[in-house]
Amino acid sequence: MAEPAPALSMRDVRHGYGEASAALAVDGVSLQLGRGDALGLVGESGCGKSTLARLACGLLAPCEGEVRVSAMDPARRDARTRQPLARAVQMVFQDPYGSLHPRQRIGAQLAEPLRLHAQASPQALGERVAALLERVGLPAEVAQRHPHELSGGQRQRVAIARAVAVEPALLVCDEPVSALDVSVQAQILNLLRDLQRDLGLALLFISHDLRVVRCMADRIAVMQHGRVVEIGETDAVWAAPQHPYTAELLAALPPDV
Numbered sequence: 001m002a003e004p005a006p007a008l009s010m011r012d013v014r015h016g017y018g019e020a021s022a023a024l025a026v027d028g029v030s031l032q033l034g035r036g037d038a039l040g041l042v043g044e045s046g047c048g049k050s051t052l053a054r055l056a057c058g059l060l061a062p063c064e065g066e067v068r069v070s071a072m073d074p075a076r077r078d079a080r081t082r083q084p085l086a087r088a089v090q091m092v093f094q095d096p097y098g099s100l101h102p103r104q105r106i107g108a109q110l111a112e113p114l115r116l117h118a119q120a121s122p123q124a125l126g127e128r129v130a131a132l133l134e135r136v137g138l139p140a141e142v143a144q145r146h147p148h149e150l151s152g153g154q155r156q157r158v159a160i161a162r163a164v165a166v167e168p169a170l171l172v173c174d175e176p177v178s179a180l181d182v183s184v185q186a187q188i189l190n191l192l193r194d195l196q197r198d199l200g201l202a203l204l205f206i207s208h209d210l211r212v213v214r215c216m217a218d219r220i221a222v223m224q225h226g227r228v229v230e231i232g233e234t235d236a237v238w239a240a241p242q243h244p245y246t247a248e249l250l251a252a253l254p255p256d257v
Contacts, residue, residue: 007202013065040217107143
C-alpha cells in the first residue's frame with residue numbers, strides 16, 4: 001500500500017509583492033509536513049510567515065515553485081478540487097472576530113461547512129454543531145449567539161471549531177493567540193494541542209514567540225528575510241542552534257524560559 005501524500009509540501013517557493021515581484025516575502029522555501037506532525041514557524045514581524053501561511057492555504061499562488069496539500073495544488077480551486085481542498089486544509093487567523101460573520105449566529109456558521117461536506121438532516125446538523133462546541137469547550141447555547149456577544153477567547157474557540165469541523169489533513173494557525181489575554185492563551189494552546197493529537201492533524205503553527213512554538217511543535221523552522229534559515233527537532237534547535245539568527249532569538253528570551 002502506497003504511503004499517503006504529505007499533508008503539506010513546499011518546493012523552492014517564492015512569492016513577492018510590487019512591480020515584477022521585486023520584494024520577495026518568501027524566497028526559495030522548501031519544507032514538508034507529514035500527517036499528524038506539528039511544525040512551528042517562527043521569526044520576527046515582516047519575515048514572511050503570514051505570506052507562507054497563505055500560500056499553504058491557497059489564498060496566494062506562488063510566483064515560482066510548487067505547493068501541494070495532500071498532493072493537490074491549493075491555489076487551483078476549480079469545480080473538481082474545491083471541495084476536496086477545503087477538506088484538506090483549513091486556517092485559523094489571528095483575529096477571530098474578523099474571520100466570523102458579524103450578523104450570523106454561531107450555530108449557522110458552524111453548520112455551513114458540515115452542510116457543504118456531509119449530507120445530514122437539520123436535526124443531525126444541530127447535533128453536530130453541539131458536539132463541535134463541546135469539543136472546543138463551549139456550551140451548546142453559544143450556537144444561538146452572535147460573535148459580538150462572545151469574548152475574544154470564545155470567538156477563537158468558535159473559529160477553531162469551524163476549522164476542524166470537516167477534520168482537515170492540515171491546520172494552519174497564524175498567530176492564533178497573540179491577540180488574546182495571557183490568561184486565555186494557555187487555554188487555547190492546550191485546546192489546539194488536544195485537537196491536533198485526537199484528530200491526527202498536521203499542524204503548521206506560526207508565531208513570533210519562540211516559547212509558544214516550543215510547547216506546540218515537534219519541529220521548528222526559523223524564518224528570516226523570507227528564507228527558512230534553520231529547521232530541526234524542537235529540542236535540538238533549542239539546545240544547540242546552528243544559525244546565528246536562531247541563537248539571537250534564543251538569547252533575547254527572558255532567562256527563566
